[in-house]
Amino acid sequence: MFLWGLLFVAVPVIIHFFERRRTIRLEFSSIRFLRDTAVKASRRKRLKRLLLLLTRICTIAAIVLLFAQPYDRLDPFGVLRDPQGRTFVWVDPTISMDYRADGAALWEHARRGVWALDSILPKSHKLYVFDNCLGEFVERGETGESACPGVRHGETTLRAALRTFDSRRRSGAHLPTLVLFSDFERHDAGIIDTFLSVDSLFHPVVCVSLAPERGCNYSLTAASGPGAHGPFVDCLVRARGQKLRQCDVSVLSGTLRTGHGQVECGRDDSVEVRLETGGPEQSKTGAVRLGIDDPFMHDNTDYFVAESRRLLRVLIVSNDNSAFPLAAALASLHAPSSYAPVIRRPAEVVFEDIDSAEIIVLNGVAQPTGVLRALFAKRSLEKKLIVFSPDMVDEQGAFNRDVLRHLGATAAVEKRRAETALYPVLPDTVSVLWRAFPRFEDRSVAVYEYLAALPGKPLLHLSNRSALVTQCIDSAEHCWIVLSTPIGISRSNNLAETGFYVPLIDRMLRFGLSLVRPKEHVWVAGFRERNPFYGATMPAQVYDAQGRQYAQWGGQFVVGFETPGVYKIQPPEDASYWVSVHADTREGQLAYRRPEPRGERKRYVKVLDERAFDEFVQTLGRRSRLNILWILVGLLLLAELALWEWRKPG
Amino acid sequence: MNAQKPSASFLRPEQLTPIRNLNLRAKIIVEGLIAGLHRSPYHGFSAEFLEHRPYFQGESIRNIDWRKYARSDRTVVRLFEDETNLYARILFDKSASMSFSSQGAVSKFDYARTLAASLAWIFIRQRDAVGLVTFDKSVDTSMPPRSTNVQLKNIISCLEASTPSHTTRCGAAIDEAARSIHKRGLCVLISDLFDDAASIIQGLRHLRFKRQDTIVIWLLDPMEREFGRDALLEVRDVESGEKVFLDGETAGEYYRRGMERHRAEIENACKELTIDCETVITDEPFHRALLRILEKRRRLF
Numbered sequence: 001m002f003l004w005g006l007l008f009v010a011v012p013v014i015i016h017f018f019e020r021r022r023t024i025r026l027e028f029s030s031i032r033f034l035r036d037t038a039v040k041a042s043r044r045k046r047l048k049r050l051l052l053l054l055t056r057i058c059t060i061a062a063i064v065l066l067f068a069q070p071y072d073r074l075d076p077f078g079v080l081r082d083p084q085g086r087t088f089v090w091v092d093p094t095i096s097m098d099y100r101a102d103g104a105a106l107w108e109h110a111r112r113g114v115w116a117l118d119s120i121l122p123k124s125h126k127l128y129v130f131d132n133c134l135g136e137f138v139e140r141g142e143t144g145e146s147a148c149p150g151v152r153h154g155e156t157t158l159r160a161a162l163r164t165f166d167s168r169r170r171s172g173a174h175l176p177t178l179v180l181f182s183d184f185e186r187h188d189a190g191i192i193d194t195f196l197s198v199d200s201l202f203h204p205v206v207c208v209s210l211a212p213e214r215g216c217n218y219s220l221t222a223a224s225g226p227g228a229h230g231p232f233v234d235c236l237v238r239a240r241g242q243k244l245r246q247c248d249v250s251v252l253s254g255t256l257r258t259g260h261g262q263v264e265c266g267r268d269d270s271v272e273v274r275l276e277t278g279g280p281e282q283s284k285t286g287a288v289r290l291g292i293d294d295p296f297m298h299d300n301t302d303y304f305v306a307e308s309r310r311l312l313r314v315l316i317v318s319n320d321n322s323a324f325p326l327a328a329a330l331a332s333l334h335a336p337s338s339y340a341p342v343i344r345r346p347a348e349v350v351f352e353d354i355d356s357a358e359i360i361v362l363n364g365v366a367q368p369t370g371v372l373r374a375l376f377a378k379r380s381l382e383k384k385l386i387v388f389s390p391d392m393v394d395e396q397g398a399f400n401r402d403v404l405r406h407l408g409a410t411a412a413v414e415k416r417r418a419e420t421a422l423y424p425v426l427p428d429t430v431s432v433l434w435r436a437f438p439r440f441e442d443r444s445v446a447v448y449e450y451l452a453a454l455p456g457k458p459l460l461h462l463s464n465r466s467a468l469v470t471q472c473i474d475s476a477e478h479c480w481i482v483l484s485t486p487i488g489i490s491r492s493n494n495l496a497e498t499g500f501y502v503p504l505i506d507r508m509l510r511f512g513l514s515l516v517r518p519k520e521h522v523w524v525a526g527f528r529e530r531n532p533f534y535g536a537t538m539p540a541q542v543y544d545a546q547g548r549q550y551a552q553w554g555g556q557f558v559v560g561f562e563t564p565g566v567y568k569i570q571p572p573e574d575a576s577y578w579v580s581v582h583a584d585t586r587e588g589q590l591a592y593r594r595p596e597p598r599g600e601r602k603r604y605v606k607v608l609d610e611r612a613f614d615e616f617v618q619t620l621g622r623r624s625r626l627n628i629l630w631i632l633v634g635l636l637l638l639a640e641l642a643l644w645e646w647r648k649p650g
Numbered sequence: 651m652n653a654q655k656p657s658a659s660f661l662r663p664e665q666l667t668p669i670r671n672l673n674l675r676a677k678i679i680v681e682g683l684i685a686g687l688h689r690s691p692y693h694g695f696s697a698e699f700l701e702h703r704p705y706f707q708g709e710s711i712r713n714i715d716w717r718k719y720a721r722s723d724r725t726v727v728r729l730f731e732d733e734t735n736l737y738a739r740i741l742f743d744k745s746a747s748m749s750f751s752s753q754g755a756v757s758k759f760d761y762a763r764t765l766a767a768s769l770a771w772i773f774i775r776q777r778d779a780v781g782l783v784t785f786d787k788s789v790d791t792s793m794p795p796r797s798t799n800v801q802l803k804n805i806i807s808c809l810e811a812s813t814p815s816h817t818t819r820c821g822a823a824i825d826e827a828a829r830s831i832h833k834r835g836l837c838v839l840i841s842d843l844f845d846d847a848a849s850i851i852q853g854l855r856h857l858r859f860k861r862q863d864t865i866v867i868w869l870l871d872p873m874e875r876e877f878g879r880d881a882l883l884e885v886r887d888v889e890s891g892e893k894v895f896l897d898g899e900t901a902g903e904y905y906r907r908g909m910e911r912h913r914a915e916i917e918n919a920c921k922e923l924t925i926d927c928e929t930v931i932t933d934e935p936f937h938r939a940l941l942r943i944l945e946k947r948r949r950l951f
Contacts, residue, residue: 024879
């Protein structure tokens with residue numbers, strides 16, 4: 001607005017033109033006394049008048065510029081001097097910022113940077129700092145220092161910060177400045193590059209890289225605890241940036257040291273270490289610790305459990321209560337995986353149920369729901385193991401037909417009734433699936449009704465050579481195990497009443513899981529995983545290593561642990577088990593990359609290291625351009641005085 | 651003779667210049683002037699008595715003072731300073747710079763012409779011989795002094811016929827005019843003296859060397875006395891045609907200084923050479939200008 005003041009420049013110009021004397025042409029008897037000196041003096045005087053006009057114009061312009069400060073507008077980062085401006089600051093909260101350099105953690109360096117920035121901003125300039133706990137920008141000074149810790153385990157909040165910034169930046173008159181303090185691990189830099197490349201608003205961004213110049217870090221990862229392979233703890237020691245000279249590695253069980261060893265490792269190398277410790281009975285849980293101080297301590301200790309338990313969530317979709325024996329059978333299976341079965345009626349199933357389950361059993365579903373149709377969609381879900389048990393009441397039902405068509409059945413579904421009861425017969429006893437199975441055939445099983453012409457590869461036959469169980473992979477890479485007769489309580493067979501039932505289910509699921517290979521459940525502090533007890537009637541209780549209740553896992557879709565350690569999980573109506581929670585190993589990799597803005601964006605993005613940022617802040621604080629303008633105004637006023645002509649009265 | 655206050659009947663130059671006949675103009679001025687004087691300038695101008703001496707036989711009896719003879723019975727002869735009338739020359743500057751006139755004023759040339767004609771009239775009426783030398787960069791016309799009425803006519807005709815032209819080389823022209831003078835006499839220089847002061851002084855010196863009693867009538871236009879205006883000026887030299895752009899105030903300041911210096915140099919030289927230097931501004935009535943000149947030259951007129 002102050003720039004309108006530049007119109008005042010017209011005032012001396014107008015005055016000059018009003019005062020401009022007309023040129024009189026005259027003839028004179030002799031210019032003898034006017035030649036040379038008078039001409040020169042006249043020229044000098046005219047030049048002086050022009051200079052005076054120029055000086056006045058410059059003086060007014062400089063005074064206007066002094067107030068308007070338009071150079072701040074030309075310089076994208078000049079908005080930091082704008083009293084009406086806004087600055088949004090994000091400080092990387094990942095634990096990599098706990099790296100200690102120059103006697104302080106990186107996040108402390110960042111905090112100092114924020115203070116320094118705050119100190120030079122005009123008082124009315126608003127500074128918002130992203131609160132990593134609240135997940136939004138909070139005005140600094142309004143609520144005092146945030147209670148949120150400087151660093152925490154888990155994912156970066158950069159995406160959330162950029163999203164929030166994006167929603168808030170359009171509200172003000174000026175584009176706000178975004179200041180990012182981070183060590184810029186590779187993935188962070190990638191996020192920023194993406195943000196800058198897709199961003200259409202050219203607002204100034206300052207990326208302050210706090211990454212150590214020649215960082216070093218030693219890390220330890222516990223590969224396995226004592227168990228079947230013996231009373232050993234296996235771990236991997238890695239040295240980055242500097243050689244690891246001989247140092248102790250200890251196994252701790254509670255406060256007791258149950259094993260120790262020595263380790264030495266070359267620069268940017270890794271060493272596997274096996275430490276003898278007590279057996280699983282003595283060291284059910286524990287920690288392995290590297291006895292050395294290094295700048296980044298979070299990955300010097302790792303946790304293990306002697307017997308890890310793999311808990312797989314099973315969603316049983318059934319119209320009636322006929323699936324209870326199946327749930328009971330699943331609950332009784334523990335090795336190598338435990339199953340957490342949940343029974344839902346088709347109408348009750350929600351997407352989260354399907355998404356969170358590793359195994360889905362469709363038992364006698366007559367009419368498909370919209371959510372169940374997600375199973376036929378490509379790439380909407382991770383790979384699942386789906387057990388299909390047909391509805392024999394309405395064998396021509398829509399869902400039977402849809403599933404079998406989806407799996408490639410060309411012929412119409414045909415229900416057959418056996419005149420004499422049929423029993424299952426293994427196709428072989430050498431395949432992985434049926435090796436060491438208790439019985440080759442079981443005549444106690446009686447199958448009265450079954451579907452003929454199932455698609456897929458037969459895994460189990462009936463005594464009349466028709467398929468009882470087949471397996472196929474669909475276009476979405478889900479593994480389908482299709483039974484020709486229901487697997488729950490049914491009039492079509494007596495499977496649930498025989499000793500064949502549980503081994504059959506166990507083998508089928510194991511075989512299916514070997515094909516699907518669901519992800520290993522590794523708990524990493526700060527990261528959320530699917531709740532294995534989602535939808536259970538009773539919540540599971542979670543306790544920390546000291547036996548204090550840590551959480552209740554019931555209706556939450558995702559759950560997790562905030563800090564590394566060992567935790568005990570008590571499922572409802574089942575035996576408790578321990579899990580180890582690790583620190584994110586990526587945080588100690590010292591893999592940094594600064595953001596690389598491209599094209600026009602470069603002008604608006606400053607990528608600075610800490611020292612350069614300090615200088616940048618000092619430069620802002622000095623307001624050098626303002627000083628130059630003051631000096632200019634002073635000089636112009638002096639010039640004005642020097643050029644001033646006192647007119648003689650009259 | 652005391653200097654007379656300007657009479658109300660004095661005519662201003664701008665009132666006289668419409669009279670085209672220079673003879674008539676001069677007559678009006680001179681007779682008006684005479685009417686305003688207490689003593690007639692006719693007395694004594696031609697009778698330049700010096701002394702008596704004894705009459706020698708064989709001499710013309712024309713110069714015998716018979717009255718003296720009647721009183722003292724001695725034949726003596728009257729001796730005059732000159733046998734003839736006063737030999738006067740009017741040096742008239744007709745250079746282009748003389749044509750300058752500021753707005754509403756008479757041009758220096760017209761003023762000078764009138765002044766020269768009036769002086770010639772006076773000389774002839776006193777039976778003195780008067781001549782005219784006109785010059786610009788050099789002597790243009792030279793009329794030897796004569797005391798006849800025809801001479802007056804000739805002088806007036808010459809003045810009427812002359813037009814301002816060429817650049818001033820006043821000093822050289824005076825020098826050249828002085829070279830042709832052989833008898834002692836009176837020189838009246840009418841000029842604006844816009845030439846190098848040293849050159850002018852040299853010319854005046856030469857005149858004095860030739861035993862010329864000299865009167866310098868320095869004619870200036872009112873604007874030449876007070877040059878400068880609060881304006882930008884595009885000044886064209888009427889002699890050379892050269893143009894200069896000037897700031898009026900600054901130019902006025904420099905002009906004043908230059909003019910003062912020039913004036914001081916010439917006036918000092920005149921003082922040293924016992925030359926009467928009269929500055930006449932063209933807005934001054936002719937009578938008053940002539941009176942001032944006559945007042946100074948009381949001895950002559």
